[in-house]
Amino acid sequence: MDKVKLSWIGHSCFEISCGKTVLIDPFIDGNPAATVSSSELEPDIIAVTHGHSDHLGDTVSIAQRTGCTVVCIHEISQYLRSKGIKTIGMNIGGTVQVDDISFTMTDAVHSSSIDEANWGFDGGKAAGFVITCNGISVYHAGDTGIFKDMELIYQLYHPDVALLPIGGRYTMDSKDAALAVKMLQVNMAIPMHYNTFEEVAQDPMIFANSVKTLSKAEVLIMAVNDSMVL
Numbered sequence: 001m002d003k004v005k006l007s008w009i010g011h012s013c014f015e016i017s018c019g020k021t022v023l024i025d026p027f028i029d030g031n032p033a034a035t036v037s038s039s040e041l042e043p044d045i046i047a048v049t050h051g052h053s054d055h056l057g058d059t060v061s062i063a064q065r066t067g068c069t070v071v072c073i074h075e076i077s078q079y080l081r082s083k084g085i086k087t088i089g090m091n092i093g094g095t096v097q098v099d100d101i102s103f104t105m106t107d108a109v110h111s112s113s114i115d116e117a118n119w120g121f122d123g124g125k126a127a128g129f130v131i132t133c134n135g136i137s138v139y140h141a142g143d144t145g146i147f148k149d150m151e152l153i154y155q156l157y158h159p160d161v162a163l164l165p166i167g168g169r170y171t172m173d174s175k176d177a178a179l180a181v182k183m184l185q186v187n188m189a190i191p192m193h194y195n196t197f198e199e200v201a202q203d204p205m206i207f208a209n210s211v212k213t214l215s216k217a218e219v220l221i222m223a224v225n226d227s228m229v230l
Contacts, residue, residue, distance in 0.1 A: 004018045004133055004138075009036065012140075012165065014163060018100075026041070030057070034224065035224055043066065044068055045068055045101065048071070049129065050073075050076075051121075052123075055142070056114065064083065071088045073089065074091055079114055079123075091125075104131075105128070106141075106157075109126075109147045110142065110144050126142055126143055130153065130159050137157060138163065139159035139163065143171045144171060150183040150184055154184050160186060160188065161190065166202050167194040167201075170193075174202055174207035177210075178207055178210030186217050188220055190221075
């Protein structure tokens with residue numbers, strides 16, 4: 001079986017490489033924590049969880065330059081098509097297949113305006129993704145508060161790895177995210193969406209220690225530009 005490589009670009013932006021390259025929530029050029037520029041990235045597919053500027057990010061410029069496909073909720077898909085971008089629109093509970101990679105859109109408890117559209121387009125609903133490639137499933141929660149149906153995400157999709165926001169204020173904090181790990185029953189949990197700005201400053205060790213009291217999951221605290229093979 002081919003390997004799956006996971007890299008953290010910063011904030012909520014991850015890259016999954018498994019024959020094809022998937023870039024999730026590419027907030028890069030405006031991200032004070034990022035150490036690469038968007039022009040250095042060559043994804044085959046971009047997955048966008050919602051329209052806020054720290055998630056939609058550099059999607060337009062990257063997709064226009066590379067010609068890659070963007071997987072996202074219907075409303076964001078319509079906006080991106082107006083920019084000449086190739087999209088696959090979908091909605092909560094749906095699954096699409098792009099090459100050998102499947103994208104299942106999950107619920108998220110959050111808002112989703114398209115900030116850069118100046119209110120000209122509805123951003124639909126915030127979402128997460130379970131992305132499956134080469135037999136490995138990665139759950140990217142997007143921006144969300146904790147919700148009880150995370151137990152259903154486990155029951156339906158059995159993700160191996162969870163990428164969870166811990167920043168508080170706009171999303172779950174560390175302690176809520178630790179309870180989410182318990183509900184998801186994943187083998188590994190990776191914190192995201194923290195320490196990019198003062199408003200989401202968090203000590204990820206609080207998350208790691210809280211997970212230890214609730215779950216057998218391994219917690220991996222990645223540094224920006226860290227990579228690992230799943």
